[in-house]
Amino acid sequence: MKPTPIKRILAVLAVLLVLVLLMATLAQAAPISVVDDRGRTVTLAHPPERIVSLLPSLTETVCALGACERLVGVDRYSNWPAQVVRLPVVGGGLDPNIEAIVALRPDVVLMATSSRAQAQLESLGVKVVALEPKTHADVQRVLGKVGQVLGVADAQQVWRVIDAGVQAAAQSVPASARGTRVYFEVNSGPYAAGPSSFIGETLARLGARNIVPAALGPFPKLNPEFVVRADPDLIMVGARSAEGLTARPGWSQMRALRDGRLCRFDAAQSDVLIRPGPRMAEAARLMATCLTDKAPSKEVRR
DSSP states (O other): OOOOHHHHHHHHHHHHHHHHHHHHHHHHHSOEEEEOTTSOEEEESSOOSSEEEOSHHHHHHHHHTTOGGGEEEEOTTOOOSGGGGGSOBOBOSSSBOHHHHHHTOOSEEEEOTTOTTHHHHHHTTOOEEEOOOOSHHHHHHHHHHHHHHHTOTTTHHHHHHHHHHHHHHHHHSOGGGTTOEEEEEEETTTEEOOTTSHHHHHHHHTTOEESSOGGGOSSOBOOHHHHHHHOOSEEEEEHHHHTTGGGSTTGGGSHHHHTTOEEEEOHHHHHHHHOOSTTHHHHHHHHHHHHHHHOOOGGGOO
16 A cells, blocks of 8 residues: 555655754764864864853853853853852952862853963863953854854844844934044043943944044043043943042033033943943943933034
8 A cells, every 4th residue: 555645745754853853963962163262272072061151241142142051150240141140159250269160060161361260270171262252243253152162053143133233222313412422431440431342332333422542442541631631522431430520630620520411320231331242232222322311412512
């Protein structure tokens, strides 16, 4: 008795399903090699199931790629998404607890290139991938690298969502706010966000002008008198730093402070703003709202 067409179709589908499952199994079993930001090739026998992250933006990237459950330890500053707060804390990027990290038996440790833990962990046989996102292009690249490590097929879809969100924020800024001269203070050094930083790039996409010269680098420490002389139209700053601004010599006379053109960001908002990772679109929306609400009219700008 000949098989019916339906039975033949089902047989073909069954074979295809077996092939797909076999390919998926082989893909999971295949070694993974990635070149990190030190230029080193790191090879993993399989996609890691136990990950330690020593940089908040990398922690958020792992979670954005759907692998939060693979994290077994994080640095003290990783606090988003909420589920990572319950994980063991293993110090920070500059002062990691090596013993605690090794005890977690990680398949890989993700960290900044500036972290002091690299050589010691590698000497103990721990795999390390060092990545340092500093610009928008870096964030896109790091998403791809972490996606490679995780074995995630289309990590760039996350970037496309981020980029579209930043563009939407830019389109929300009224024409009257474009060209506003902005001083963005990262912390009270005062350290500022320069044009070449990821924050500076976002400001530029929103149509703002940065008072910091590009030649000073991404996050320069400024002479406070420089900011007074630049007399920005608008200041963006964390709430803690904002408390002492008017006490700085000459700052109380700046038009932005005198006229209340200051955006204070709380601790949670500041985390969003200063982390080059999956929440950059949210950061762009915060800055766009600030520009929309606080930018002076073109008539009163310098």
